Structure formats: C-alpha cells, structure tokens
Amino acid sequence: MPLSNKHPGRRRWHALLPWLMGLLPVLCGVGVMAWQSQRDMYQASEKTSRLVVAHVEHILDSLATAAQALLPLAGQPCAQLEVALRSEVTRNAFVRSANLVSDNILYCTSLFGEHQEAVSPIHYTDDRLWLMDGNSVTPGHALLVYRAGNAQRAALTTVDGDHLLTALRLIGSGQQLYLRVGGNWMGQDGIVHQGTPPASPSAAVEQASTRYPFSVHGGFATGKQAELISHQYPAVMALLLLLGVAAAGVCHWQLRRASSPRAELDRALQANEFVPYFQPVVRKGDYHWAGAEVLMRWNHPREGLVRPDLFIPYAEHSGQIVAMTRALMLHTAQSLAPYAALLEDGFHIGINITADHCQDLSLLEDCRTFLQHFPPGRVALTLELTERKLLEATPVALELFAKLHDMGVMIALDDFGTGQSSLNYLRQFKVDYLKIDQSFVAMIGGDALSQHILESIIELSAKLGLGIVAEGVETATQRDYLQGHGVDFQQGYLFARPMPLEDFLQALAARPRLL
Known part of the structure; x- marks a missing residue:
C-alpha cells in the first residue's frame, strides 16, 4: 500500500542507484x-628517447671526428700509423679502437697493429654504422662501429656497447628503450638482436636521429600506468573516493526524499488523486437525507482506492492536510454544483478540518469559494473539527471561528468524547454540533458505562443548545435508541455507506423530494 510498502523492483533499483552514482x-x-x-607517459617517452638520441649522437660525433682524422692515413704502411691510431683512442673516451681499411681489408688496428681481416661494406647502414654482436676480442659483447671512407680506403672507429647500455639504462630508468641500427637492435639487457625491436605495451614511441642512421x-611496460596513477595521484584518488561517497549519500537522500510519504502525497495532490466520497446524514423522525459528510479518498493509480487511515494521520502530522482539504473542497464544489437542483435548501455538507486549518485565515476564503458555487441558502457548510491534534485558542483561531459564523459556516466537534480536550473546546469556542463517536454508539444495548456516557453527551448537548449527530449507526436497535433519546441526526452503514459522487447523485435523484 502507499506510504508503507514498495515494489520489489523499485527497491532493488533504489538500492543500486546510490552505488552507481557513487561510482x-x-x-x-x-x-x-x-x-x-x-x-x-607519451611525453616522458618522447623526452627520454630524444635524450638517448642526443647522447648517442654525441658518442658518434666523437667516433666520426676520430674516423675523419684517420681517413687520410688509410693505405699507408701500418708500422708508421700505430702511434696515430692509439693516440686517437687515448684522446677520445668513447673510442674503443681505431682501424684502417684498404681494398675491403682491415690491415691496421690500434689493438694489434698489422692485421689482415676481410670486411664487407654491406654490414653498414647507410655505409656508416654497424651494430655488431662482438668481435674476435670480445665475442657476444655489443659494439657500434662508425665507418668513414669507401671500399678502397676507409677508417673504422668503435664504441663499446657498455656506453650505449649506460644511456639506455640510466637515461631511461623505469622505461623500455631499444637502440636500432639497420636490421640489428639492442635493448637494456645489452644483447644485440636481429630484426625489429618489440613495441612497448604503453606509450610506444620511435625517435630517429636526423644526423646518423x-x-x-x-x-x-604493462602495469606501469596503474603504478604511475597510484604514485602520482594518491590525493586525487582520495578526493574521488570522498566525492563518490558524497554523491552516493546525496543520491540516497534524494531517493528517500522522493519516495517519502510527503513526496508521495505531494505527487498525488498534483495529480488530483484525492477524491470526495459522500456518506449521507439522516434527520430524526423520517430519516430523510439532511446532508452528507465529505470523506477524502485516495484513488491511487496502482493501488486503487486507499483507506483514509493509511494516509490521513500522516498528512495531518506533516501539515499537508491543509492543501489536501483545500483541493478536496474545490473538487467537491465543482463536481456537486452542476447538480445543485437535486439538493434541498439547507442541505448540510460536512468537511473535516484539523487544528492546522485553524491557524490560518485562508480557510475563510476556501469556505467562501465553496459556497459561491451554489445558490444562496442551498448548502449549509459544516466544518467538522477533528481532535487528533490539540487546538489552542489563539487570537487567529478565535477570529477565524467568529468570521466563519458570520459567514454562516457551522462548526461541529467530530468524535466527541475521544479527542484531545472536547470540554475545553466547548468553553473556548462557539460550536454548533457535537458528533458522537461510533465507539459509544456501538455499545448501545451492551456496555452500561459507555451507554451512560452516551446519555450524558446527549444531555449535555441539549443543555448547551447544540445539535447532535450520532456516527457509526449500524443496527435498527441503535437507530431506535438514538431516536428515542432525541438525537437530531444519524449517520452510518445502516443508512448508507460512503459512496463516490456518481452513486451519490444517482441516489439523490432517486429519492423523493419533500414538499
């Protein structure tokens, strides 16, 4: 039912949505x-690659300078050149060895002096560089060879792979770096491989030298991005978690607010789901319909007709009952006014109000608007004051009651004898009717104490000159007892149950009019 149970699907969605909003x-x-x-990472990769390129170019500049200085000596007897070769190696920190070639024969080296070894220019990329996996002196140890000259005369200078490895490891700490020369490449393990170096899983870049081939x-590597985020953004992650918790909390609060009884009643009020039901009130003697009490019912789009005890108490507690009653009065007047000819002059229309209504003079305008829908004297409006909340005799309340009486609106105390302070109300306010609670009527012919209280209420009303209405009449015995004790009006299932407007109008039309 509304204001109590929720649909399972909606509960699951409401439970899931805050998590989604938090995420x-x-x-x-x-x-x-x-x-x-x-x-x-891309920027770091590009920067690191440029630094390594610049460092290797710096090494190759040293090799190129030494090779170019030795090139004019190529072809001369080796015995005359050993000092010159060793001098270049000694003066240059990056040059490991210097060599001379004549007719594709390496004939003089800084390590051995005279030497005979065939060399092939096809190993060199762009006829200048060869990344080789060691030589006869240091097999399996990377060397980078720079070649200056041609097939007839050439000078070769080499740099140890450790210099290259230092650049790859130190400059690119935490990154994957590979040096590629032609069809050979070397990684941070110092081993020369053939083919194409593997592409890095993240932020892969390639930086080519503009001066050397x-x-x-x-x-x-894989996982480096997550590591980078965890190390560089711990404060941001903490802030995001706080924002997530806050978003989830706000969403949860909004959902609770949107699905709260107050929100549901507001929605129903905007949708005009509160409709009037009419329960006739009969006069003593002929039991003819003298009026009707307008009861609020909630025509819920899913649940159907909702019992008033499921929503009226909460509406009174939340203060929404004022707006709901105003809407009900307007709905009743607009619906009943076109059929005013079916009503006898002075036909009583009872509307329930609470203590909240009595603290605002706007109730005067609501009553005036209601009466203006009918011909003068056709309807006698009665406000039935319920006693679930204590009404204080404030200046506003006293002024309101006085102006209501001036307007011809009558006041009835509903459920008399069971509420907050009925006797005190009789002393403080001008009241026109007492409505005997059905709990006393139900004890007629049974509980002697309740019957004595009922008789006392009837006697009190007579002494105060107040009209009296008995509610909850369900048996002929109760009807006859009340008739015998002079009760002015009776209301209950014995005469008619609360009915919607259409049924009420049909019943009015079918009843004979009194002349």
Missing part, C-alpha cells in the same frame, strides 16, 4: 587520470 565520479576521475597519465624506440 560515477570515481570512474570519471579515474578516466581523466588515465588519460592524463597516458599523455604524461639509427633510431631509439621507447615506451613503458
């Missing part, structure tokens, strides 16, 4: 951090 800022933030970290390939 949303976290996922968005992580996405932004992932994008930013990927961008930073080599390139550097860089990037990051």
Whole structure:
C-alpha cells in the first residue's frame, strides 16, 4: 500500500542507484587520470628517447671526428700509423679502437697493429654504422662501429656497447628503450638482436636521429600506468573516493526524499488523486437525507482506492492536510454544483478540518469559494473539527471561528468524547454540533458505562443548545435508541455507506423530494 510498502523492483533499483552514482565520479576521475597519465607517459617517452638520441649522437660525433682524422692515413704502411691510431683512442673516451681499411681489408688496428681481416661494406647502414654482436676480442659483447671512407680506403672507429647500455639504462630508468641500427637492435639487457625491436605495451614511441642512421624506440611496460596513477595521484584518488561517497549519500537522500510519504502525497495532490466520497446524514423522525459528510479518498493509480487511515494521520502530522482539504473542497464544489437542483435548501455538507486549518485565515476564503458555487441558502457548510491534534485558542483561531459564523459556516466537534480536550473546546469556542463517536454508539444495548456516557453527551448537548449527530449507526436497535433519546441526526452503514459522487447523485435523484 502507499506510504508503507514498495515494489520489489523499485527497491532493488533504489538500492543500486546510490552505488552507481557513487561510482560515477570515481570512474570519471579515474578516466581523466588515465588519460592524463597516458599523455604524461607519451611525453616522458618522447623526452627520454630524444635524450638517448642526443647522447648517442654525441658518442658518434666523437667516433666520426676520430674516423675523419684517420681517413687520410688509410693505405699507408701500418708500422708508421700505430702511434696515430692509439693516440686517437687515448684522446677520445668513447673510442674503443681505431682501424684502417684498404681494398675491403682491415690491415691496421690500434689493438694489434698489422692485421689482415676481410670486411664487407654491406654490414653498414647507410655505409656508416654497424651494430655488431662482438668481435674476435670480445665475442657476444655489443659494439657500434662508425665507418668513414669507401671500399678502397676507409677508417673504422668503435664504441663499446657498455656506453650505449649506460644511456639506455640510466637515461631511461623505469622505461623500455631499444637502440636500432639497420636490421640489428639492442635493448637494456645489452644483447644485440636481429630484426625489429618489440613495441612497448604503453606509450610506444620511435625517435630517429636526423644526423646518423639509427633510431631509439621507447615506451613503458604493462602495469606501469596503474603504478604511475597510484604514485602520482594518491590525493586525487582520495578526493574521488570522498566525492563518490558524497554523491552516493546525496543520491540516497534524494531517493528517500522522493519516495517519502510527503513526496508521495505531494505527487498525488498534483495529480488530483484525492477524491470526495459522500456518506449521507439522516434527520430524526423520517430519516430523510439532511446532508452528507465529505470523506477524502485516495484513488491511487496502482493501488486503487486507499483507506483514509493509511494516509490521513500522516498528512495531518506533516501539515499537508491543509492543501489536501483545500483541493478536496474545490473538487467537491465543482463536481456537486452542476447538480445543485437535486439538493434541498439547507442541505448540510460536512468537511473535516484539523487544528492546522485553524491557524490560518485562508480557510475563510476556501469556505467562501465553496459556497459561491451554489445558490444562496442551498448548502449549509459544516466544518467538522477533528481532535487528533490539540487546538489552542489563539487570537487567529478565535477570529477565524467568529468570521466563519458570520459567514454562516457551522462548526461541529467530530468524535466527541475521544479527542484531545472536547470540554475545553466547548468553553473556548462557539460550536454548533457535537458528533458522537461510533465507539459509544456501538455499545448501545451492551456496555452500561459507555451507554451512560452516551446519555450524558446527549444531555449535555441539549443543555448547551447544540445539535447532535450520532456516527457509526449500524443496527435498527441503535437507530431506535438514538431516536428515542432525541438525537437530531444519524449517520452510518445502516443508512448508507460512503459512496463516490456518481452513486451519490444517482441516489439523490432517486429519492423523493419533500414538499
């Protein structure tokens, strides 16, 4: 039922939505951090690759300078050149060895002096560089050879792979770096491989030298991005978690607010789901319909007709009952006014009000608007004051009651004898009717104490000159007892149950009019 149970599907959705809203800022933030970290990694890869390229170019500059200085000596007897070769090696920190070639024969080296070894220019990329996997002196140890000259005369200078390895390891700490020369490449393990270096899983870049035929390939290993995020953005991650918790909390609060009884009643009020039901009130003697009490019912779109005890107490507690009653009065007047000819002059229409209504003079305008829908004297409006909340005799309340009486609106105390302070109300306010609660009527012919109380209420009303209405009349015995004790009006299932407007109008039309 409304204000109590929820649909299972809606409960599951309401339970899931705060989690989704909490995850949303976290996922968005992580996405932004992932994008930013990927961008930073690309920038770091490009920067590192450029630094390695620059460092290797610096090494090759030394090799090229030494080779160019030795090239004019190529072809001369080796015995005359050993000092010159060793001098270049000694003066240059990067040059490991210097060699001379004549007619594709390496004939003089700084290590051995005279030497005979065939060399092939096809090993050299762009006729200048060869990344080789060692030589006869240091097999399996990387060497980078620079060649200056041609097939007839050439000078070769070499750099130890450790210098290259230092650049790859130190400059590119935490990154994957590979040096490629032609069809050979070397990684940070110092081993020369053939083919194409592997592409890094993240932020893979390639930086080629503009001066020498080599390139550097860089990037990051798998998982490096997550490590980078955890190390660089711990404060941001903490903030995202706080935002996620806050978003989830706000969403949960909004859902509770949107699905709260107050929100549901507001929605129903906007949708005009509160409709009037009419229960006739009969006069003593002929039991002819002298009026009707307008009861509020909730025509819920899913639950159907909702009992008033499920929503009226909460509406009174939350203060929404004032707006709901105003809407009900307007609905009743607009629906009943076109059929005013079916009503006898002075036909009583009872509307329930609470203590909240009595603290605002706007009730005067509501009553005036109601009466203006009918011909003068056709309807006698009675406000039935319920006693679930204590009504204080404030200046506003006293002024309101006085002006209501001036307007011809009558006041009845509903459920008399069971509420907050009925006797005190009789002393403080001008009241026209007492409505005997059905709990006393139900004891007629049974509980002697309740019957004595009922008789006392009837006697009190007579002494005060007040009209009296008995509610909850369900048996002929109760009807006859009340008739015998002079009760003015009776109301209950014995005469008619509360009915919608259409049924009420049909019943009015079918009843004979009194002349």
